[in-house]
Amino acid sequence: MSTDTMALDARRHIARQIRWRPAEVIFWLATLLPFVLFPTHLVLASQIAITALFALSLDLILGYAGIVSLGHAAFFGLGAYTAGLLSKHGWGEPLSGLVLSALVAGIVGFAASLVIARFRHLALIMITLGMGLLLHEAANSASWLTGGVDGLQGVKMWQVLGQFRFDLYGYTAYSYALAVLFLSFLLVRRIVHSPFGLALRGIRENSVRMTAIGASARAHVRKVYTISAALAGVAGALLTQTTSTVSLETLGFQRSAEVLVMLVLGGAGRLYGGLVGAIIFMSARDQFSGITPLYWYFWIGTLLVAVVLFLPNGILGGLARLRWRRR
Amino acid sequence: MTGAAPPVLATRGLCKSFGSLVVADGVDLEIPAGARHALIGPNGAGKTTLVNLVTGMLRPNGGQIFLGAEDVTAAAPEQRVGRGLARTFQVNALFPALTALEAVTLAICERNGVARCWWRSIAGFTAEIDEAHAILASLSIASVCHRPTRELAYGHQRLLEIALALASRPKVLLLDEPTAGVPRSESAELFEAIAGLSRDIAVLFIEHDMSIVFRFASRITVMVSGRILVEGTPDEIAHDEQVRAVYLGSRHHG
Ligand SMILES: Nc1ncnc2c1ncn2[C@@H]1O[C@H](COP(=O)(O)OP(=O)(O)OP(=O)(O)O)[C@@H](O)[C@H]1O
Ligand SMILES: [Mg+2]
Numbered sequence: 083m084s085t086d087t088m089a090l091d092a093r094r095h096i097a098r099q100i101r102w103r104p105a106e107v108i109f110w111l112a113t114l115l116p117f118v119l120f121p122t123h124l125v126l127a128s129q130i131a132i133t134a135l136f137a138l139s140l141d142l143i144l145g146y147a148g149i150v151s152l153g154h155a156a157f158f159g160l161g162a163y164t165a166g167l168l169s170k171h172g173w174g175e176p177l178s179g180l181v182l183s184a185l186v187a188g189i190v191g192f193a194a195s196l197v198i199a200r201f202r203h204l205a206l207i208m209i210t211l212g213m214g215l216l217l218h219e220a221a222n223s224a225s226w227l228t229g230g231v232d233g234l235q236g237v238k239m240w241q242v243l244g245q246f247r248f249d250l251y252g253y254t255a256y257s258y259a260l261a262v263l264f265l266s267f268l269l270v271r272r273i274v275h276s277p278f279g280l281a282l283r284g285i286r287e288n289s290v291r292m293t294a295i296g297a298s299a300r301a302h303v304r305k306v307y308t309i310s311a312a313l314a315g316v317a318g319a320l321l322t323q324t325t326s327t328v329s330l331e332t333l334g335f336q337r338s339a340e341v342l343v344m345l346v347l348g349g350a351g352r353l354y355g356g357l358v359g360a361i362i363f364m365s366a367r368d369q370f371s372g373i374t375p376l377y378w379y380f381w382i383g384t385l386l387v388a389v390v391l392f393l394p395n396g397i398l399g400g401l402a403r404l405r406w407r408r409r
Numbered sequence: 410m411t412g413a414a415p416p417v418l419a420t421r422g423l424c425k426s427f428g429s430l431v432v433a434d435g436v437d438l439e440i441p442a443g444a445r446h447a448l449i450g451p452n453g454a455g456k457t458t459l460v461n462l463v464t465g466m467l468r469p470n471g472g473q474i475f476l477g478a479e480d481v482t483a484a485a486p487e488q489r490v491g492r493g494l495a496r497t498f499q500v501n502a503l504f505p506a507l508t509a510l511e512a513v514t515l516a517i518c519e520r521n522g523v524a525r526c527w528w529r530s531i532a533g534f535t536a537e538i539d540e541a542h543a544i545l546a547s548l549s550i551a552s553v554c555h556r557p558t559r560e561l562a563y564g565h566q567r568l569l570e571i572a573l574a575l576a577s578r579p580k581v582l583l584l585d586e587p588t589a590g591v592p593r594s595e596s597a598e599l600f601e602a603i604a605g606l607s608r609d610i611a612v613l614f615i616e617h618d619m620s621i622v623f624r625f626a627s628r629i630t631v632m633v634s635g636r637i638l639v640e641g642t643p644d645e646i647a648h649d650e651q652v653r654a655v656y657l658g659s660r661h662h663g
Contacts, residue, residue: 088551092510092542095555097532277518277534278527280507284515287504294464294502295516296490296577297524305527 100275109354113260117253124252130364131259132320135266137344137356139313144342145351146274147306148286149198152207152338153214154314156194157187159221159333161315166234166328167227174240176323180262183319184312191311198307199300202289211335218333234328248324255324262320266313271353273309282306286351343382347389349396358398415477417442417611418463418494418581423472425455425462425635432458433469434635440581443608447626448615451655455635456615457499460583464496465489476581491520493580497570499589499615505559509550509569512558513541516576544572548602564591567599575606582606584614588621600625623647631655 116127136158143149161183168179194213201209221228228234241247246254273279284292285299292299322328331337340363341356348359363382370378393400416439425433432455440446448456461467463474465486474482476492484492504512517537518524545551548568553561558569567587574582587603588596600621603612616622622629622643629646631638639649646652 088546089539089542092551092554093532093535093538096510096514096538100530100532272530273527275530275532276527277515277524277529277531277537280511280515280518280531281524283507284504284512287506288502290466291498291502291504291573292519293466293486294490294496294498295519295573296487297519298485298487302524305525 106354109357110264113264116256121251121253124256126252126364126368128252128255128259128324129321130360131256131263132317132324133341133344133364134357134360135259135263135320136314136317137341137348137360138263138267138270138353139310139317140341140345141350141353141356142270142273142282142313143306143310144345145355146279146286147282147303149303149307150203150207151210152335152342153210153212153217154310154341155333155335155337156214156217157191157311157314158318158321158337158341159217160187160190160311161318162322162328162332163221163228163234163318164315165319165322166237169237169239169322170234174238176239176242176258179239179323180316180319183315185315187315187318188308188312191315192304192308194311195304195307199303211338214333214335214338218330218335221333222330228328228330231330233330237322237326237328239323239326248326252324259320259324262316266316267353267357270313273306274353278302278305283351343386345396347386347396349393349398349400352396352398352402355396355398359396362397415442416440416475417477418613419475420459420463421473421475423459423462423474424470425458425467426470432635433462433472436472436632436635436637438630438637440611440613442580442611444611444613445604445625445627446611446613447622447629448613448632449617449619449622449629450632450638454632456632457585458635459632460496460585460615463583464494490577490579493578494583495574495577495579495581496583497574497585497587499585501566501570503558503566503569503573506557508555508557509545509561509565509572510538510541510554512569513544513554513572513576514538516573517541520577541576544575545569548572548575564595564599567591568602571603579610581611581613584612586615586617588616588618593618596621597624 116124140151140154143151164183164186165179168182197209198206222230239248242254242258248254281297281302285302289299318332321332344359344363345356347362348355367378370381389396418440420436420438423433423436436459450456458467462469465484473480476489476494481489481492514537517540518534521537523534542551542554545554548571550565550568553565558566561569571587588599591599596618604625606612626643628640629643630640631646631652633655638651638655
């Protein structure tokens with residue numbers, strides 16, 4: 083009798099872990115606040131949402147599957163240029179632009195994953211870094227296509243859903259970016275709570291044991307890397323569509339490094355870590371750059387060291403521990 | 410007694426060297442269905458290496474490995490698991506942040522081929538969760554199954570090693586010192602759990618404690634410096650002069 087109730091309890095226990103929590107609902111409701119509280123900062127809010135999506139895509143591979151990447155901007159940039167080139171050559175419809183950008187980034191991501199899946203740790207950092215630099219340089223030299231250091235000019239977006247024009251205040255930009263972020267988040271949330279998501283955590287925790295339980299860890303890695311690349315591509319395309327420009331910087335090393343910093347700040351492997359990290363990082367930069375732009379990296383460096391030293395699981399990890407202690 | 414049934418696992422002339430160190434030197438091994446086979450030998454004899462070769466985690470320099478009638482020498486490790494070969498590790502190789510229940514559920518999902526599924530919630534896989542719970546219950550660790558593995562007592566982690574191997578529904582189970590690091594008083598208890606496993610599973614276990622070996626093994630292989638010194642029933646091994654020489658004196662069975 084007790085075994086049966088315990089087995090039922092096991093099901094319930096697993097179901098409980100993936101339930102929507104009140105804090106999540108509050109978080110998403112709070113993302114609507116900028117419309118009311120900071121109507122003059124909606125452009126910034128849209129950029130935060132886009133960066134949050136980029137960080138979320140990194141979380142999927144880094145936080146869940148344990149794949150370190152220092153070149154994730156490659157896929158962001160691929161998405162950005164795809165959307166930009168489409169529009170420049172006459173196709174400015176945003177939604178299909180997102181889909182095509184995801185496709186391009188996803189295909190390149192899959193090709194990269196054939197190599198990525200064979201390596202771990204330091205080798206992986208070097209390979210992803212190398213791929214990122216390579217693509218950046220390629221885009222730089224192919225200035226006939228990309229506009230080189232001047233960036234891609236002549237991006238003209240059509241109205242979203244044929245109704246909403248991208249306005250100067252960022253009203254459409256933020257609504258659009260937030261909606262795409264939320265839908266992507268739902269997708270990622272489903273993935274990490276699926277059997278596949280469990281397998282990803284297994285790879286992160288012990289890839290040797292994954293092999294020993296009969297898993298093809300490499301196939302899982304290829305799949306998640308492709309999905310992550312496609313999502314990063316969507317983020318890049320969003321940036322192009324909401325700003326009507328593409329700069330070489332979308333592919334740059336700095337972008338790869340910053341998104342990693344945001345994810346580590348917020349807490350990797352927690353779904354919301356990248357989102358919280360992006361909000362804190364980008365609003366802080368916005369504040370500081372007004373006052374003392376020179377000190378920005380000093381403060382972000384200090385914050386990063388402090389977080390790694392005192393909150394090894396990021397800000398969200400620290401909060402979770404606090405709550406756990408109070409009980 | 411065991412001669413009639415075809416072996417579920419066999420190796421022929423298996424060789425492996427690390428540089429100039431020969432760790433497997435023409436190893437021929439046959440494990441019949443349902444066997445309780447002990448592999449013993451001094452430290453560094455090459456026992457763990459043999460498990461790594463058989464499971465495909467190391468590539469042999471020569472020789473063949475058969476699962477049933479099938480030559481799996483070239484098969485990837487995960488393919489061998491799919492064909493009924495499972496192992497445990499001498500040093501715990503678990504998923505520290507996963508709960509015991511999650512870990513075993515994952516192993517079952519991999520076996521069923523549903524670990525690829527990314528569009529359905531894990532909570533819907535009730536058959537897998539139930540089976541995982543049943544395996545953990547059969548090894549008496551269901552009560553701690555919601556705790557992260559890293560927080561489990563060492564003895565429970567050793568049992569989880571076995572639970573993970575069982576989750577793949579093996580025909581052959583290779584246990585590399587399942588009682589390593591477990592206090593003596595508890596190791597007999599742990600082996601009771603192993604002895605209670607279904608007879609459909611052939612078990613090859615590496616073990617240093619001779620009282621346990623003689624109590625649970627139906628056959629014993631003695632390995633020294635990468636070679637099989639002798640193989641026989643517990644009785645034959647206990648009275649073998651060469652074995653006595655290796656183990657320096659008359660360590661006797663109880
Ligand atoms: N990857 C490796 N590279 C080089 N040498 C190795 C490697 N793995 C094992 N060895 C060596 O091979 C020999 C056999 O090791 P193995 O682990 O198979 O012994 P064992 O019989 O399992 O010993 P124990 O009872 O201590 O577990 C040892 O001398 C060991 O140092
Ligand atoms: Mg060993």
